[in-house]
Amino acid sequence: MAGCSVLTGCRRETPVESANREGVLLVGNSAEPRALDPHLVTGVPESKILSSVFEGLVADHPSGDDVMAPGVAVRWEHDADMKQWVFHLRGDARWSDGEPLTAADFVFSYQRMLHPSLAAAYAPMLYPIRNAEAYNRDERGRMLCGMDPAFPLGWDILGNANFRGTDATSVASPATDDDDRTRLRREFAAKGLDRLDAAALRAILDDPDLFDWPDAVPAAVRGIVVGRLLAHAEAGAPDLFDRADVGVRARDPHTLEISLREPMPYLPSVVRHFTWYPVPRHVVLRHGAMTDRFTGWSEAGTLVGNGPFVLNTWRFNHFIEVVGNPRYWDAASVGLKAVRFHPIENPYTEARSFLAGQLHTTYTLPPELLGRMRERHPEFLKVEPYVGTAFLRLNVNRAGLDDPRVRCAISLAIHREDYCRYIYEGYQPAQGMTPDLASYRGPRMLRHDLDEARALLADAGYPGGAGLPSYAILTSRPHPVSDALQQTLRLLGLRVTIERKDWGSYIAAQQELRFDMAIGSWIGDYLDPTTFLDMWTRGNGNNNTGWDSPAYEALLREAALQPDTAARFATLVRAERILLEEMPVVPIAWNSRIYLHRPEVRGWHPLVLDNHPWKAVRLDP
């Protein structure tokens, strides 16, 4: 490098060449991580970095999505109904600062993640743990009374009382009430017992009429409930983790017991997710309280992890570098000296950067470049099935879209093979909502039949599209799929415009059901069909269609209770069948991950979950 002048144009060593020599992997990682605390992030770019500095109970395998490699746990077992699991941790597990890693760290981590004060957005990932949801939602009534086996009234009856808050306008006000009392009653009803402070609870204790109860709850019990809630509030609302009997326990320093709320044969797959990683209790508490957000424990220089690498440098928006962790239990087999993550959001910049020898692997590839890469650099191009589905989300509250026949007509009009040839190049035509994961094969119900589509539309009372309002397709960036759908739906006689919003407004509009149709996609979290099916339930924040079906949810619940995988998948297929018959979302394509990758990167195999364990990667120029 010395003596090479920029102006003479003599070729200096590219970053990739010098990185190959030094054993450093250069990774395009899309966005700057918001944080590196596993409990406070939800994004994929963060997860890539987290998986280099932390390791979960179970680890990813370099070539098999469904191979459960030992991580912190060397082996695990479960009982016959798959609800009680025991993970045996390796005796020599250490944090990168040398402190021993024990089961207590896991218990601390799950408690922190679920603690209501921390406000972890991804806390629901831990809800399979028994009583985790009640603890996370701070359901005080349930924890203080419902979980007490000696309580005079069972939760099946007591649970109907207003603990979580209701629509206050439905609260009646007796004629004898004055304004103040009415206001208080409305306020208490809106908040619910779980969220009333000590003063409010005292007021109710003195004046029981200030709060409405179901008749089935006798007056004496009402008094006990309020009394317990008051005592808890007056004691400063202490943490209820133990009281809630949340299903994690350290039997001894190297044995972790996890008790689930329902059978989960795929628990080992789920605990590979970063939300189940351990965090170092001694370091977290050194920098603040357990529930303080962003105390600085997870910065470069202070972050302590248990993974194959440690956080070395973090230059904002520039790069993050992790270097080998000598205290990692399997350090001997780690093939890289370091990994550098570059947050390149602009995919064209990233492609240019790769082709100029600045990166070993990219996060993505602009679709327009796919053809050219196929011709000119097929050795760099990777097109691999990915755990995601692109779909058109429909708002079933809108006129016309409230009829499943109209929705199914839309689906029948889409020629998915053509879409994948011209619009979603590299993707595969969707055969259902859930891509083929593990041994799951969803019902193959999606077809293209324009005549049948038109017939259905006529059947629903809209022949040739007459009588249907015009619809807007909501999108967040210019993508040919919106234009294609506009043309496709025109074949049915539908008038469709394209409405483009910035990303934040696009998300908000869907979550508030202020849209007709929206281009959407979903990337699964783990290797099980439930990650694609659980979201279409009532009240689920990721549903956003206005659709729900008791029959569908009943089948999901039935599947959840089946320990046998084949039987469970069969039930899930029946559930997905309902979803595809009702069609609140129209799956279009199953994602592929399309990216550029240098051939000297070894230990990298196509993985549907795209969780390549960094420890298995090596550079072989």
Add this chain to the structure above:
Amino acid sequence: MTRVILQRLLQGLLVLFVLATLTFFLVRALPYGPFQDERAVPSHVRERLEQLHGYDKPLVVQYAMRLGNLARGELGTSLKVMEGREVTAILAQAFPVSLALGLMAMLIAVPVGVAAGVIAAVRRNRVVDYAVMAVALLGICLPNFVIGPVLAELFGRRLAWFPVSGWEPRDLSFMILPAVTLGLGSAAYLSRLTRTGMVEVLHQDFIRTARAKGQRESWVVLRHALRGGLIPPVAYLGPAFAATVSGSVVVESIFQVPGIGRLFIKAIETSDEALIMGPVLIYGSLIVVANFLADLVQLWLNPRLRSNS
């Protein structure tokens, strides 16, 4: 003179106050908030977050608190883009980069633009003049998201004279392509303005006198004409600086430069109020200062403006 400075200082503070107020209310008026995400945030989590960050208080109270913090010099913490980090810490790393890029862009744009304009004026209506003005027109019309990738592809990848993208603080070669991209538009404007100014001055009587006295043409141009000819381009320097600073967003994205621009856009996309306010106030201050300095230079160049002060 002190009176002028004081006046401008107060004006500047007023500008910043208006900027802060507008920013605050505009951000709050966005149809999405900082506690929303692609993966739906559970409602009980969202409530807790709003509580933690004071979003559950009445708007006017939040505004007053914010103004109070700003007056104390506290820019707050980022809520989304780099959660939990002090905005001052983020900007401390990002701002020097944007500043270096902006200064480099101006350092390229001003001499190149002015020189081109002078040459075009001196060789008025000849081939050189038309050529320079045509290139300048292209430079004004071509947006930087066209110029940038073209330069990156040509000089970065094909010829490998400069790195295609990236940033190393002490390595000038990373700065060249983004600075050229950023400065080209301003250089083009400056060249046309310089040409106009120079042409007008070169027509003046005193220039004819100087020539008649037998002075060398280059002396005439550089010593006598330039000072007056620079008036129009200098007047543009303030807005040029503003354009450079705001243009940096696109350039930073194309060349992967870790400056404020990209952070700013992300902050707007996610309604991260503190990280929006910080750059707005910084850009605002810079523009106020740049305009003031440009005015000072104008006063020096053009004695006719000095009569009031």
